[in-house]
Amino acid sequence: MLDQLYQELLLDHYAHPRNRGRLEPADIVVEGANPSCGDEVSIYARVDDGVIREIRFEGRGCTISQASASMMTEQVKGKTLEEAKALIERFKGMMQGDPVDEPALGDLVALQGVRKFPVRVKCATLAWVALQHGVQEYEAGRRAVTLASTEDPL
Amino acid sequence: MALRANVRDDFPLLKGLQDGKPLVYLDSAATSQKPQVVLDALAEYYRTYNANVHRGLYRIAERATLAYEEARRKLAAFIRARPEEVVFVRGTTEGLNLVAYAYGRARVRAGDEILLTEMEHHSNLVPWQILAQERGARLRFLPIREDGTLDLDRLDHLLTERTRIVAVTHQSNVLGTINPIRTIADRAHAVGAVVVVDGAQSVPHMPVDVGALGCDFLAFSGHKMCGPTGIGVLWGRLELLERMPPFHGGGEMIERVELERSTYKSPPHKFEAGTPNIADAIALGVAVDYLQGIGMDAIRAHEKQLVRYALSQLSEVSGVRVYGPRDPEIRGGAVAFTLDGVHPHDVAQVLDSEGVCVRAGHHCAQPLHRRLGVQSTTRASLYLYNTPEDIDALVRGLEKVKVFFGMVRA
Numbered sequence: 001m002l003d004q005l006y007q008e009l010l011l012d013h014y015a016h017p018r019n020r021g022r023l024e025p026a027d028i029v030v031e032g033a034n035p036s037c038g039d040e041v042s043i044y045a046r047v048d049d050g051v052i053r054e055i056r057f058e059g060r061g062c063t064i065s066q067a068s069a070s071m072m073t074e075q076v077k078g079k080t081l082e083e084a085k086a087l088i089e090r091f092k093g094m095m096q097g098d099p100v101d102e103p104a105l106g107d108l109v110a111l112q113g114v115r116k117f118p119v120r121v122k123c124a125t126l127a128w129v130a131l132q133h134g135v136q137e138y139e140a141g142r143r144a145v146t147l148a149s150t151e152d153p154l
Numbered sequence: 155m156a157l158r159a160n161v162r163d164d165f166p167l168l169k170g171l172q173d174g175k176p177l178v179y180l181d182s183a184a185t186s187q188k189p190q191v192v193l194d195a196l197a198e199y200y201r202t203y204n205a206n207v208h209r210g211l212y213r214i215a216e217r218a219t220l221a222y223e224e225a226r227r228k229l230a231a232f233i234r235a236r237p238e239e240v241v242f243v244r245g246t247t248e249g250l251n252l253v254a255y256a257y258g259r260a261r262v263r264a265g266d267e268i269l270l271t272e273m274e275h276h277s278n279l280v281p282w283q284i285l286a287q288e289r290g291a292r293l294r295f296l297p298i299r300e301d302g303t304l305d306l307d308r309l310d311h312l313l314t315e316r317t318r319i320v321a322v323t324h325q326s327n328v329l330g331t332i333n334p335i336r337t338i339a340d341r342a343h344a345v346g347a348v349v350v351v352d353g354a355q356s357v358p359h360m361p362v363d364v365g366a367l368g369c370d371f372l373a374f375s376g377h378k379m380c381g382p383t384g385i386g387v388l389w390g391r392l393e394l395l396e397r398m399p400p401f402h403g404g405g406e407m408i409e410r411v412e413l414e415r416s417t418y419k420s421p422p423h424k425f426e427a428g429t430p431n432i433a434d435a436i437a438l439g440v441a442v443d444y445l446q447g448i449g450m451d452a453i454r455a456h457e458k459q460l461v462r463y464a465l466s467q468l469s470e471v472s473g474v475r476v477y478g479p480r481d482p483e484i485r486g487g488a489v490a491f492t493l494d495g496v497h498p499h500d501v502a503q504v505l506d507s508e509g510v511c512v513r514a515g516h517h518c519a520q521p522l523h524r525r526l527g528v529q530s531t532t533r534a535s536l537y538l539y540n541t542p543e544d545i546d547a548l549v550r551g552l553e554k555v556k557v558f559f560g561m562v563r564a
Binding site: 001036039040061063123 | 497500503504507514515516523529558559
């Protein structure tokens with residue numbers, strides 16, 4: 001049971017986070033928080049011609065929240081905003097129990113074990129909720145630093 | 155004074171098995187388990203005399219009323235108070251909100267001060283923030299020292315002629331620290347302030363005598379003391395309760411109602427609008443009988459012994475850092491700690507796989523965690539049914555956590 005939750009790929013991302021750090025200047029800056037546990041993930045992204053050219057994250061929190069953020073940055077870098085939004089929906093769908101679309105999700109399927117631990121689902125979705133919020137703000141023409149919470153309705 | 159043998163057997167949930175093993179329940183600071191007698195009391199009420207209180211003219215209604223008011227007398231005796239000073243509420247949070255709303259709004263004006271401490275639970279912080287914002291009052295905070303005790307040297311500086319309310323926890327739900335309420339109350343009274351005590355973590359675990367504490371209000375929750383959820387007590391000094399306006403308006407709290415105005419009953423009924431939580435109040439009374447049958451002195455002595463053992467065993471685990479006082483004489487059984495390199499959620503998750511129930515997070519005390527310089531902690535908390543074997547299981551579990559996350563730590 002534990003091994004399903006903490007898959008090796010996930011532990012590797014936690015120990016060796018990809019794209020960790022700030023990005024200045026950035027087109028998207030979101031400070032994401034999970035109020036129920038205090039975990040934090042901030043997302044920084046540069047968007048050019050509708051494509052996420054550069055993305056980084058920083059944060060404090062558990063293995064699941066930090067590894068999920070690291071994996072997300074790997075997956076969305078180079079994607080168009082439309083592709084990123086579709087992936088966010090697919091990832092959130094997987095975490096909510098939808099059938100897992102393995103080809104589309106790639107490495108992210110390593111996080112599907114989290115579904116068996118309902119209280120940890122918000123850990124996994126924290127970075128994704130933050131990015132989703134950031135993209136919404138960007139597309140609405142707002143460039144200020146925004147806050148996102150796993151408790152917000154989306 | 156020793157605990158009688160086989161206390162654990164009184165609790166059906168603890169007799170049950172999970173993955174073929176008895177549960178190691180170390181989260182009683184969040185909620186306690188319930189003894190069979192309490193479960194029986196709930197079922198007996200609903201099965202044999204379920205009726206509304208205070209009005210019915212038939213026999214089961216009379217029986218319900220008698221049992222409900224008898225529960226109030228038991229709770230009053232438990233904290234050495236008068237029954238008319240015991241208001242049934244949903245729990246500590248509602249009790250503290252009642253004081254902030256009904257007493258605070260009548261008493262606190264712009265420029266007044268409310269003194270809190272850095273170790274308060276959100277329930278003894280947020281109601282005062284709301285009151286202070288509404289009234290233009292100022293919140294001040296008694297700091298904690300490095301050892302997790304309150305810095306009483308700062309008390310006289312922080313208490314001024316503007317201080318109207320001092321609200322403080324009797325026992326920290328994170329650090330375990332037992333605060334010297336009498337000392338604080340005496341000095342607060344000297345400047346004319348009233349003293350509100352959060353007893354959520356103390357009343358279940360030690361003998362409490364409101365007269366000896368010297369406070370003006372004390373709130374506590376039934377579910378942390380072997381009773382059901384949704385019932386608790388606000389105790390207040392009668393002269394204060396009498397002067398306070400009501401909290402909620404409605405049935406049961408009135409004497410005479412006209413279209414434009416009403417008159418209210420005397421305390422405690424003035425503060426109990428609507429049909430009360432009859433079943434849970436009666437069952438809480440039975441929980442009090444149960445605890446007194448065991449003996450609050452014996453429970454305190456048992457937990458003191460256990461926390462001493464827990465602190466000593468945890469200090470043997472490399473990478474573990476425990477917060478709060480080391481001396482069991484001035485602390486209760488809530489033991490918060492961190493383990494180097496592993497997030498508290500991950501610690502708790504692996505412990506759960508071993509059947510050990512602990513809590514991880516900020517324990518509704520975010521400012522305290524900020525003060526301690528940590529985002530969150532893991533907390534093991536003890537009660538009468540815990541044993542040294544539970545502590546051993548915790549320590550074995552922590553060793554497993556370290557092995558499991560070994561690759562992360564490397």
